[in-house]
Amino acid sequence: MSEQHFSRLNNINTGSQKLGRLILQLQRLEREPRSYGAAGVLTPSEIHTIDAIGCDEGVLMSTLASRLGVTKGAVTQLVTRLENKGLVKRTSHPNDSRAVIVSLTEKGKVAYHVHEGLHQTFYDQLSSQLTKEEIAIFEKCVEKLSEILKK
Incomplete structure (x- = not known):
């Protein structure tokens, strides 16, 4: 060799x-669960659910399940847990009685913003240690790795 x-x-x-x-x-x-300020301690699946809801004012349960890549039953369980913690609320769809819209409460919005802040802090740390070209390469690598892992 x-x-x-x-x-x-x-x-x-x-x-x-x-x-x-x-x-x-x-x-x-x-x-590992993590504290999200006044919203309290949340599991990764709970904060990912909040994150998937937070980018909209309200989201259909079916859309939420699709965004998270889980079944409707699984998303129902997650939403119930978050509802019990006072982080989300469900409302009936105004035009479709079978559809349910999930939105963040004020407490849920706190968790969403704290989570967004964590992402921004990570990206700021990365930006301070890498050049713009290195960040572009890093982002391309993450994108490709995600594609490979989906297969």
């Missing part, structure tokens, strides 16, 4: 190991 071939294999293995460690770190983050 040539030295160049060995070096290439070593780089692939090192990159693969780093990616594996990153995935493990992300999995750990996805299991």
Whole structure:
């Protein structure tokens, strides 16, 4: 085996190991509840649900299930938990009696904004350590990785 071939294999293995460690770190983050200010402690699935609702004034339950990539039954359970915590409210659709609209309460909006702030802080830290070109490459890599993982 040539030295160049060995070096290439070593780089692939090192990159693969780093990616594996990153995935493990992300999995750990996805299991741990976190405090969102006055909204209290929320699980990752709860804050992701709030995030999926927060970008609109109100969203149909079916649309929410689609955004989260879960069943309607699963989204109903999540919304019930969030409703019990005072973070979301359900209302009937004005034109379709079978449809339900979910929206954030004031307390839910607090959680949404705290979560958005965490994302902005992360991006600010990244921006302070990388050039614009490196950020563009990073974003392209994340996009490609997401595509691969969807398969």
